[in-house]
Amino acid sequence: MTLATTALVTIAQASATTGVSAKMIRHYESVGLIKPPVRTENRYRHYAESDLHDLGFIRRARDLGFSFEDIRQLLDLWRNKGRSSAEVKAIALRHIKELDEKASALAAMSRTLQTLAASCHGDKRPDCPILEALDRPVLTSPSAPLRGNP
Amino acid sequence: MTLATTALVTIAQASATTGVSAKMIRHYESVGLIKPPVRTENRYRHYAESDLHDLGFIRRARDLGFSFEDIRQLLDLWRNKGRSSAEVKAIALRHIKELDEKASALAAMSRTLQTLAASCHGDKRPDCPILEALDRPVLTSPSAPLRGNP
DNA sequence: ACATGGGTTCCCATCATGGGAAGGTCAAGG
DNA sequence: CCTTGACCTTCCCATGATGGGAACCCATGT
Numbered sequence: 001m002t003l004a005t006t007a008l009v010t011i012a013q014a015s016a017t018t019g020v021s022a023k024m025i026r027h028y029e030s031v032g033l034i035k036p037p038v039r040t041e042n043r044y045r046h047y048a049e050s051d052l053h054d055l056g057f058i059r060r061a062r063d064l065g066f067s068f069e070d071i072r073q074l075l076d077l078w079r080n081k082g083r084s085s086a087e088v089k090a091i092a093l094r095h096i097k098e099l100d101e102k103a104s105a106l107a108a109m110s111r112t113l114q115t116l117a118a119s120c121h122g123d124k125r126p127d128c129p130i131l132e133a134l135d136r137p138v139l140t141s142p143s144a145p146l147r148g149n150p
Numbered sequence: 151m152t153l154a155t156t157a158l159v160t161i162a163q164a165s166a167t168t169g170v171s172a173k174m175i176r177h178y179e180s181v182g183l184i185k186p187p188v189r190t191e192n193r194y195r196h197y198a199e200s201d202l203h204d205l206g207f208i209r210r211a212r213d214l215g216f217s218f219e220d221i222r223q224l225l226d227l228w229r230n231k232g233r234s235s236a237e238v239k240a241i242a243l244r245h246i247k248e249l250d251e252k253a254s255a256l257a258a259m260s261r262t263l264q265t266l267a268a269s270c271h272g273d274k275r276p277d278c279p280i281l282e283a284l285d286r287p288v289l290t291s292p293s294a295p296l297r298g299n300p
Numbered sequence: 301a302c303a304t305g306g307g308t309t310c311c312c313a314t315c316a317t318g319g320g321a322a323g324g325t326c327a328a329g330g
Numbered sequence: 331c332c333t334t335g336a337c338c339t340t341c342c343c344a345t346g347a348t349g350g351g352a353a354c355c356c357a358t359g360t
Binding site for chain 1: 203206207210211213214215224227228231232233234235236238239240242243245246249250252253256257259260262263264266267270271272273274275276277278280281283284285286
Binding site for chain 1: 318324325326
């Protein structure tokens with residue numbers, strides 16, 4: 001009830017307080033992720049506290065790797081007091097799965113390369129198992145147990 | 151010495167045998183990653199075995215997450231018989247570091263979200279720690295030891 | 301002769317982000 | 331009053347790797 005005249009701030013100030021670049025703030029507006037803010041006569045954007053909240057929300061969601069589409073849905077859910085937490089959780093769980101899959105893929109690449117790099121002497125000699133692996137197929141064999149002389 | 155008339159193949163055949171899409175093959179050519187192949191009078195591209203090798207090399211390098219720039223250097227090193235394996239290994243080690251950093255970042259996001267999701271009941275009730283975390287700052291506190299009633 | 305299945309070039313889209321140009325606006329200070 | 335500098339505005343372009351699709355040319359089989 002305390003209509004506290006919600007101090008309007010410029011886009012640069014909004015950027016500074018939320019950690020979202022001015023460029024991105026305008027972009028979020030253009031793709032409909034946030035509501036167009038009020039404009040002064042000069043056509044300058046001015047953001048109210050609720051706008052700053054949304055921008056902070058978006059930045060934190062992005063820091064967790066959510067896509068624009070996910071964020072759009074999360075923001076809608078946040079605003080919808082009649083939401084069910086199950087909806088939110090479903091989005092989060094799906095995203096966790098995607099994150100884990102990507103991380104696993106990167107880790108697999110890293111492991112393969114580590115194995116190859118470990119057996120590369122890394123000196124002036126030209127022969128190198130890394131290049132050999134790229135040379136011909138049969139790569140991606142992860143823990144190829146070094147049978148030969150155990 | 152056996153100049154084996156290196157059976158020239160069309161772009162579709164090259165794509166099929168190397169696993170690189172025709173689209174990408176043309177793209178690699180346009181950015182100078184591979185040499186322009188010979189053309190028949192019809193302007194059709196025709197690939198020799200050495201070209202197929204390069205495409206296979208590129209695909210395997212891409213499967214390991216190397217960037218175009220890295221691949222360019224790796225291909226140059228592969229062709230350069232006077233290379234030192236140290237150069238190859240340096241590229242690989244740098245890339246491993248990048249892969250690990252990205253994987254760690256994703257894993258951190260996943261962990262944070264897993265923690266939040268674990269404490270979200272995920273039913274019809276609207277209150278949800280995930281949304282609460284996005285609501286206000288002080289997220290990214292990983293193992294916030296649940297002091298309160300131990 | 302015409303259909304089909306390649307090939308070719310060129311443009312556009314993705315996803316999130318930034319760079320930069322060209323121009324309008326405002327406050328402070330000489 | 332006018333300049334300077336720091337904002338603001340819009341619009342276009344670029345990234346990296348990949349794909350979609352249009353519009354058009356070519357080759358082969360029935």
